[in-house]
Amino acid sequence: MTERPNLLVVCGRNKRRSRTVEYIFKNDQRFNIRSVGLSPKSERQIKERDIEWADLIFVMEDGQSGRISGTFRHLELPEIEVLLIEDEYEYLDAELIEMLTDRINSTLEVVYKKKKSG
Template sequence: MNILFVCSRNQWRSPTAEKIYKNRSDLTVKSAGTEPSARNRLTAKNINWADLIFVMEKKHKQRMVEKFPFETGQKQIIILHIPDEYTYMDPELVEDIKTKVDEYIQK
């Protein structure tokens, strides 16, 4: 399964999620950001590649749908409701991501 994690700048939250799940043999994961300043910017190609998309906040889904209406039309986009108040691999962030994502990607 191809999973895409999205936040604003692809600096802390989505790269943390990518790192958590990157070594699972049943998953291929990527991360991207919605802002022009993002480390890895969200593209139509990312969205088309993904089987499942997790966004950290509602605004990320809104930006995706506005910018890529055709690509997001049939995609399952899950809002994790994780605010931008963590640093990369923050233990609380890791726990929050695992708790919310694992129910969608059972082993």
């Protein structure tokens, strides 16, 4: 992983969950962040260039990881982490912000430790 890794955050339509992550972490100096959606109706739909840019991908639900793997099987995929956050929150919902902050920070700690020791 690079000095300042690129994190790609993915949800269904890039309206609430992934956009919230991008908003709350946009000025975080530990990494660069970008959000996209899997649906063709997404404001920013996931593209091959997003996968190539990313050092680590966060998805909200289990099935999203499989969709990325299937759609982009011709690419070398970065590690994909599942946050297990259902699509039941509004954009910038306080509970959503708390869950995302906790899960992303704890996952990054584990990933960074793994990279340093491995």
